[in-house]
Amino acid sequence: MPIFKVKRDFPSVIILPGDYKSYALYSSKMFDIVRRYADDVEEYSIDECFADLTGLEPPLKMTYLQMAERIKKEVNEELGLSVSIGLAPTKVLAKVASNWVKPNGLTVIETSTAPDFLTKTPIKKVWGIGPKTAEFLTKRAVYTAKDFSMKDISWVRQNLSKPYEAIWRELGGESVMEVDPEVKTVYSSIQKTLTFHPATNDKTFLWSQLSKNIEDACKKARHYELVPKKISIFLKTQNFKIVTCSIPLSVPSNSPEILMALAHAELEKIHTGGVLYRTTGVTLHDLVPGHASQADLFGGTIKADKFDAIHKRIDTLEDKLGKRVVYLASTHTALKHKTKGTESDDLDRDLLFL
Structure with a gap:
C-alpha cells in the first residue's frame, strides 16, 4: 500500500524513513x-539468495545441513538477523522449504520427503505461479503442489507455457533452474507483458494494457539509465498465437509518451476484429546508455529531454509516495481492471534479458 494511502486510512500510524543504505x-x-x-550464490533480491552447495561436503568436511546451520548461526551472530533457510535438491523445492517455517526456520526437503511437503503446499504458494495461473489450475482440480507434480508432462505442455514445465520438473526433484551467480547490471532488452481474463477484442482495453506495459518498461529502463533504439509490441490470442511488429526509433528514448505515439499506429495494424486476445506485451530492444543518444534534425531530442525531466520528477515522487501516484490516463483502464482481481502471471510479467 502506498504511503499516502497508509496516512489517509490510518492517521495515527507512525512512519519512519527507510534506511536504504x-x-x-x-x-x-x-x-x-x-x-x-558456496562459490555460486545468486542474489535473488535484497534479502534473499540461492546458493549451490553441490559437491562441497568433502572439501568443507561438513554435511549440507551443517553448512546451512553454520550460515544461519553466523548471520544471526554477526548481523543480529534471523533468517529462514530451505535446503533442497532444486530451487523451487528450496523455496517451498524456506517458506515452511518463518521466521528463523531451517527446513530440509529431500526427494523422498518432497511429496509430504507438496501435499500441504497450496498451488498458489508455489514460487513462480501467479494468481491467474493458480486460478486456472484450481479450476482443473489442481489444488496443491502435489496435484501439479502428479500431472503428466503432456498435460503440462498442452495447458501451460514453458516456464511452468520447469516448475513442474523442479517439484519432481529434477534441477533445471541453475543458480546464476552473475549480478546483472547490463541488459540488451527489457520486456513487460500482461495476461488478463477474460480474453477480449476491445481495442481500447488492449491499448490501455499496452500503455501500462510501456510505462512499466520505460520506468525499468530509466532505473538502469538505458534507452532503446527499437521497440516491439505484441498481442497473444486466446489460442496462444502471437502477432507482433517492430518499431525503430529515430531518437532512443525511455519516455512512454514518445513510444506510445509510435506504438498506437502499430496496434491498428496487428489488431484483428473478432479475434480474442489474452496478453499484451512490449519489448525495448538494443538498449544503450541514456547519454548515448544523438540529436536529430527535427527536434526529437528536445522533446525527449522535456519528457525526461518530467519523468525524473515522477520517479522521485514514486520513490517517496509509492508506485503509480502519477500515471498516464491511457493506463487507467488497465489499472482499474487489475484492482478487480486480474493479475499477470509472475513468470510472464517482468523479464530482463542479457
Missing part, C-alpha cells in the same frame, strides 16, 4: 557470509 549494507554482508560456504 543500511539495507544494502546488511544485504551485502549476508551474501558475503553465504559465499564463505
Whole structure:
C-alpha cells in the first residue's frame, strides 16, 4: 500500500524513513557470509539468495545441513538477523522449504520427503505461479503442489507455457533452474507483458494494457539509465498465437509518451476484429546508455529531454509516495481492471534479458 494511502486510512500510524543504505549494507554482508560456504550464490533480491552447495561436503568436511546451520548461526551472530533457510535438491523445492517455517526456520526437503511437503503446499504458494495461473489450475482440480507434480508432462505442455514445465520438473526433484551467480547490471532488452481474463477484442482495453506495459518498461529502463533504439509490441490470442511488429526509433528514448505515439499506429495494424486476445506485451530492444543518444534534425531530442525531466520528477515522487501516484490516463483502464482481481502471471510479467 502506498504511503499516502497508509496516512489517509490510518492517521495515527507512525512512519519512519527507510534506511536504504543500511539495507544494502546488511544485504551485502549476508551474501558475503553465504559465499564463505558456496562459490555460486545468486542474489535473488535484497534479502534473499540461492546458493549451490553441490559437491562441497568433502572439501568443507561438513554435511549440507551443517553448512546451512553454520550460515544461519553466523548471520544471526554477526548481523543480529534471523533468517529462514530451505535446503533442497532444486530451487523451487528450496523455496517451498524456506517458506515452511518463518521466521528463523531451517527446513530440509529431500526427494523422498518432497511429496509430504507438496501435499500441504497450496498451488498458489508455489514460487513462480501467479494468481491467474493458480486460478486456472484450481479450476482443473489442481489444488496443491502435489496435484501439479502428479500431472503428466503432456498435460503440462498442452495447458501451460514453458516456464511452468520447469516448475513442474523442479517439484519432481529434477534441477533445471541453475543458480546464476552473475549480478546483472547490463541488459540488451527489457520486456513487460500482461495476461488478463477474460480474453477480449476491445481495442481500447488492449491499448490501455499496452500503455501500462510501456510505462512499466520505460520506468525499468530509466532505473538502469538505458534507452532503446527499437521497440516491439505484441498481442497473444486466446489460442496462444502471437502477432507482433517492430518499431525503430529515430531518437532512443525511455519516455512512454514518445513510444506510445509510435506504438498506437502499430496496434491498428496487428489488431484483428473478432479475434480474442489474452496478453499484451512490449519489448525495448538494443538498449544503450541514456547519454548515448544523438540529436536529430527535427527536434526529437528536445522533446525527449522535456519528457525526461518530467519523468525524473515522477520517479522521485514514486520513490517517496509509492508506485503509480502519477500515471498516464491511457493506463487507467488497465489499472482499474487489475484492482478487480486480474493479475499477470509472475513468470510472464517482468523479464530482463542479457
